[in-house]
Amino acid sequence: MNDKAEKGAMQVDVQLVRDLAALLDDTNLTEIEVEDGDRKIRVARKAGGNAAPAYIAAPAPVAAAPVAAPAVAAAPAEAPAATNAIRSPIVGTAYLAAEPGATPYAAVGSTVKAGDTVLIVEAMKVMNAITAPQAGTVKAVLVDNGQPVEYDQPLIVIE
The missing domain is CATH 2.40.50.100 (RNA polymerase II/Efflux pump adaptor protein, barrel-sandwich hybrid domain)
Structure with missing residues (x-):
């Protein structure tokens, strides 16, 4: 067994990343994020571009501060x-x-x-x-x- 496996290296579910990238294409979203326990997978694409590489972060923060979204003009009604x-x-x-x-x-x-x-x-x-x-x-x-x-x-x- 190699050192990475012994230290609990994160295993990436490549098919999940591909499925998330396909979901971005199907829905015209710019990013999607999935959390599973202490693992987080985020797939994003640049505006007007192709899917950007995914990144995986562990562990996920317990209480994340809300991310400010770009201002979008909405109808007053x-x-x-x-x-x-x-x-x-x-x-x-x-x-x-x-x-x-x-x-x-x-x-x-x-x-x-x-x-x-x-x-x-x-x-x-x-x-x-x-x-x-x-x-x-x-x-x-x-x-x-x-x-x-x-x-x-x-x-x-x-x-």
């Missing part, structure tokens, strides 16, 4: 709605219906119960149901069907 919005728990692609052509899970004006699926976020070929945290009426749908979404991005408003 969207700001109040976004404060009460259900936010994306992951980076992926939002789908408003179970399949193309199907009735959307929730539309503006529809009534939902707590726990009802309101949309799906696909990440790495896994469909993640996003459910209503409380009963209410859908006031706004802030994403389009098939739109790439970022972590913590407002998706839908239920009041």
Whole structure:
């Protein structure tokens, strides 16, 4: 056994890095980050360029400070709605219906119960149901069907 293996050298999951790079291409995102225990994998691409090399850091910080995002101009009418919005728990692609052509899970004006699926976020070929945290009426749908979404991005408003 070599010295690196004896000292617990990190093993890189090359297929995971390739899958993350492919997800960047499929969703037109600029970066994606995955944490698994004390390992973190981040794949990023330069704006307008190809995927940049991935880096792996271990261990992950316990409480990371939020990273300032570039300022993005938003419509003033969207700001109040976004404060009460259900936010994306992951980076992926939002789908408003179970399949193309199907009735959307929730539309503006529809009534939902707590726990009802309101949309799906696909990440790495896994469909993640996003459910209503409380009963209410859908006031706004802030994403389009098939739109790439970022972590913590407002998706839908239920009041």
